[in-house]
Amino acid sequence: MQLDRFGGNKTRLARILFPMNIYRLLADAVVTLHIAYVLFVILGLLVVLIGRLLHWTWIRNPWFRFVHLAMIGIVVVESWLKITCPLTTLEDWLRLQAGETVTDGSFIGRWMHDLLFLEAEPWVFTMAYTLFGAAVLLTLFWAPPRLAKQQH
Numbered sequence: 001m002q003l004d005r006f007g008g009n010k011t012r013l014a015r016i017l018f019p020m021n022i023y024r025l026l027a028d029a030v031v032t033l034h035i036a037y038v039l040f041v042i043l044g045l046l047v048v049l050i051g052r053l054l055h056w057t058w059i060r061n062p063w064f065r066f067v068h069l070a071m072i073g074i075v076v077v078e079s080w081l082k083i084t085c086p087l088t089t090l091e092d093w094l095r096l097q098a099g100e101t102v103t104d105g106s107f108i109g110r111w112m113h114d115l116l117f118l119e120a121e122p123w124v125f126t127m128a129y130t131l132f133g134a135a136v137l138l139t140l141f142w143a144p145p146r147l148a149k150q151q152h
Contacts, residue, residue: 023098
């Protein structure tokens with residue numbers, strides 16, 4: 001029985017149900033989702049800062065603000081604990097199932113991956129994520145979310 005690097009069995013049935021092109025497509029979808037996640041976190045902070053200055057009321061939506069905080073919080077905790085992002089792990093696994101590496105992926109997949117992953121020491125990313133997370137946390141005080149008034 002042949003095992004892949006993630007410890008799973010490679011079976012004929014899996015290859016029949018999910019041909020290599022499907023794995024490549026899914027890997028590209030995961031890296032696209034990853035880019036969307038990053039853009040939401042980065043642009044979310046920018047929008048809150050601009051919205052506070054321009055008095056946009058919608059930036060005080062608690063759902064938006066707490067989801068935004070949770071998303072950067074997950075990234076910060078992952079970096080502190082040296083946990084590889086699950087989206088990165090999933091993309092790598094899907095590319096392996098497609099018989100390729102990230103550098104062998106589709107044009108869009110490679111382009112998005114290169115945009116997402118910069119070369120630097122891990123501590124640089126941990127520091128950047130932590131500072132960014134602190135900035136998001138500070139905006140909760142500078143432009144607090146509008147919480148519903150409690151009914152008695």
